[in-house]
Amino acid sequence: METNFCESLSIMRKIKDKEATIGVIGLGYVGVPLLLRYCQVCYKVVGFDINIQRIDLLNSGKSDIAHIPDNKIAQARKLGFEATADFSQTNNCDALILCVPTPLNLHREPDLSFIINTMNSIFPYLRKGQIISLESTTYPGTTEEELLPRIEKSGLKVGRDIFLVYSPEREDPGNSKFNTVTIPKVVGGHTSTCLEAGIALYSHAINEVIPVSSTGAAELTKLLENIHRAVNIGLVNEMKIVADKMGIDIFEVIDAASSKPFGFTPYYPGPGLGGHCIPIDPFYLTWKAREYGVHTRFIELSGEINSAMPKYVVSKLVSALNGAGKALSVSSVLVLGLAYKKNIDDIRESPSLEILSLLKEQGANIAYSDPFVLKVPKLRRYSFDMNSVEITKESLEGFDAVILLTDHDAFDYPLIGKHSKILIDTRGKYREKYMKNLTKA
Numbered sequence: 545m546e547t548n549f550c551e552s553l554s555i556m557r558k559i560k561d562k563e564a565t566i567g568v569i570g571l572g573y574v575g576v577p578l579l580l581r582y583c584q585v586c587y588k589v590v591g592f593d594i595n596i597q598r599i600d601l602l603n604s605g606k607s608d609i610a611h612i613p614d615n616k617i618a619q620a621r622k623l624g625f626e627a628t629a630d631f632s633q634t635n636n637c638d639a640l641i642l643c644v645p646t647p648l649n650l651h652r653e654p655d656l657s658f659i660i661n662t663m664n665s666i667f668p669y670l671r672k673g674q675i676i677s678l679e680s681t682t683y684p685g686t687t688e689e690e691l692l693p694r695i696e697k698s699g700l701k702v703g704r705d706i707f708l709v710y711s712p713e714r715e716d717p718g719n720s721k722f723n724t725v726t727i728p729k730v731v732g733g734h735t736s737t738c739l740e741a742g743i744a745l746y747s748h749a750i751n752e753v754i755p756v757s758s759t760g761a762a763e764l765t766k767l768l769e770n771i772h773r774a775v776n777i778g779l780v781n782e783m784k785i786v787a788d789k790m791g792i793d794i795f796e797v798i799d800a801a802s803s804k805p806f807g808f809t810p811y812y813p814g815p816g817l818g819g820h821c822i823p824i825d826p827f828y829l830t831w832k833a834r835e836y837g838v839h840t841r842f843i844e845l846s847g848e849i850n851s852a853m854p855k856y857v858v859s860k861l862v863s864a865l866n867g868a869g870k871a872l873s874v875s876s877v878l879v880l881g882l883a884y885k886k887n888i889d890d891i892r893e894s895p896s897l898e899i900l901s902l903l904k905e906q907g908a909n910i911a912y913s914d915p916f917v918l919k920v921p922k923l924r925r926y927s928f929d930m931n932s933v934e935i936t937k938e939s940l941e942g943f944d945a946v947i948l949l950t951d952h953d954a955f956d957y958p959l960i961g962k963h964s965k966i967l968i969d970t971r972g973k974y975r976e977k978y979m980k981n982l983t984k985a
Contacts (some may be wrong), residue, residue, distance in 0.1 A: 551609050551673045552737050558638055559744045562586050567637030569662055571598055571627060573820075573890060574679060574713040575643035576612055577724045581618040590637060591627040602627040610889035610916045611718050617685030635669035639745050641675065643713060645820065646680045647924075652827050654683060656690060657693045663694045670698045675741045677714040681766050681821055683832035686710075687759035689944060702766035703735035710749055712766030718888040728752040732762030770825040771843055776811040776824070778846030781853055784813035795972040815949050815970040816853035816895025818884020821892040823850070854898040857970055858906075863946055864966045870944055873907035878933070878943040880960070881950020882914040889916040896949045897926050903930075911943070915954045937963050948973060 558564040564587060568579040571593040572608060582589045592600055601608050605618035634640055644658040659680060670676075676695065678687055687710040692702055700706045711731045716722055729750045733739030739755055748752045756762050780798070787794040794813060802810045817823040826847050830840045862872050884894035891897065896912070903910045911933050912920075920928040935940060935956060940946065942964040948960070951971040961967060961974055 548736040548928075552707065552741055555638055555673050555675060555707070556696075556744050559748055562748075564634055564638040565590060566874055567634050567640045568593060568643060568843060569593075569634075569640060569666070569713050570643035570645070570680075571595075571602060572643065572645070573609060573717050574715050575641075576602075576607070576609060576617075577715060578643065578679075578713075578749075580612075580616055580620055580642065581724045583623045583625050585683065585749050586623070587749075588821060589623075589625045590633055591625065592629070592631060592634065593627065594629060596629060596774050599627040599629055609717075611887065614682070631665040632669055634666045635671055638673065639675040640666060641677045641679060641745075643679045644825075645718055646682050646828075647820075648827055653831055654828050656682065656686065659686070659690060660694075667694060667698060670700060670706065672700060675709065675745050675746065677709045677711050677742060681712060681770070681825055682763060682765040682830070683767070683828040684760040685832065686763060688734075692734060697903055703737050707738040707741035708734040708759070708763045709738050709745075711742060711746060712762060714766075714769075717890055718885060724750065724753055728754050730754045730756060730765050730777060731761040732756045734759055737982055766830075767825050767829045771829060772851060773811075773824050774817060774826050774880045775846040776809070777814070777817060778849040779815045780811045782849050782977075785856065793975075795975060807915045812853075812972065813970075814853070814895070815857045815899060815947075817850045818892070818894040818896075819890065820892045854895050854902060857895075857899055857947065857949075857968065858902045861903075861947060861966075861968050864968065865945060868944075868966060872903070875944040876909040876911070876942065876948045877903055878940070879903075879910065880914075880946060880948045880955060881952055882912055882917040882920070882932075883952070886903060886950055886952045887916070887954075891923075894950075897923070897928075899947065899949065900928060901926055913948065935960065940964050 560902055566582045566587045566589045568575045569592040571591045579589045579591050598608055602617055605621045606614045606616045642662055644662050646658065647655045649655045679690060687708065691708060695706060695708060696700055702708045709731055711729055715728045729746045731742040731746060731753055733742050745752050747755055756765065786795045787797060798810050798812060801808050826843045833840050842943055863870055879896055879900055882891050882894060882896045883889055884891060900910055912930060913933050913935050918932045920930045940960060945966040946960065946964040947968040949970055951973050957973055
């Protein structure tokens with residue numbers, strides 16, 4: 545008990561006095577904004593990643609994330625930030641924040657390999673007085689079932705020698721209304737002392753910290769947030785299909801329903817779910833729920849609806865081409881937008897990739913344009929050797945059809961509307977038609 549008090553008091557003091565070194569593991573869409581914030585509030589920050597090219601880029605003061613400008617990285621470097629692949633340096637960090645991916649495997653089951661490999665990498669360098677915080681989205685129980693035993697295998701007692709917390713990331717790339725500082729931070733600890741350490745860690749960098757009773761409660765909080773969105777998007781996607789059959793504009797209906805000042809929150813249909821969280825999180829919970837004999841039918845149904853939207857979009861394209869006397873197999877199709885949401889470069893789980901794959905399978909001549917994704921990177925599930933094409937009057941007129949999948953602000957919508965032979969609009973951008981031959985998917 546005395547050791548517990550001494551170690552926790554020491555780390556609390558170091559954090560309060562800005563003497564603590566913060567280690568951020570995983571320098572992507574979650575890790576980089578977080579490390580920038582700790583630099584801004586005058587902590588020494590070390591970033592860890594296994595991607596050497598990313599490390600070299602960050603150390604040169606440049607960003608590989610579209611919505612984070614180079615000057616922010618350069619400023620962090622001036623404040624002492626450094627990136628490294630040398631995990632032995634984690635021994636010099638007082639807090640280690642894990643921001644690594646948690647994808648699904650080919651069987652749509654949780655893939656914790658990034659978390660486990662990270663724990664294996666830092667294991668030899670764990671020491672007394674450190675805080676370990678997991679931010680990766682995962683199923684309830686991960687922190688205590690996977691991290692806790694690995695940490696205590698070192699001989700360190702969690703809650704006495706070292707402090708374990710779970711605090712889910714809540715980044716929304718490209719959203720200018722909310723950022724790392726202003727989004728409240730949920731924190732759960734393995735013990736009450738762990739929770740106190742976690743609150744201390746985040747409260748000096750983020751405006752509001754929301755403590756919960758356990759790491760499991762924090763893990764489930766993250767899943768609820770994203771499953772809430774997935775279920776409601778599934779509902780409105782199904783409503784879209786019904787409205788389409790009835791000849792009703794679903795966007796008009798949503799706008800009208802939004803006039804109700806209570807009891808309604810607008811969600812909008814689209815070509816499918818994208819991003820690292822919303823398409824994946826429901827599967828994390830349904831997988832874990834089976835361990836308790838629970839079948840999450842409602843959640844799984846919404847997942848089925850959302851997963852079917854790419855095929856629905858392609859069916860709308862086929863119908864429009866047939867109306868013009870053309871078969872998809874002999875048509876050229878331009879996809880607008882590869883990112884899963886507008887004004888960012890993140891293509892993880894993007895429905896655009898599935899739609900491109902479906903078009904390719906059916907023999908279409910495909911191309912894409914995205915000002916944020918100039919070349920399709922290497923992907924786990926798809927193989928596209930493609931570069932973004934420029935949108936001009938001539939290029940648009942060279943395609944039999946155009947599908948708007950990501951509504952980037954940078955697109956010239958009047959130009960696209962005027963010169964597309966067939967335009968499938970999945971985002972409701974063309975409520976006022978720019979051309980006669982406009983199809984809303």
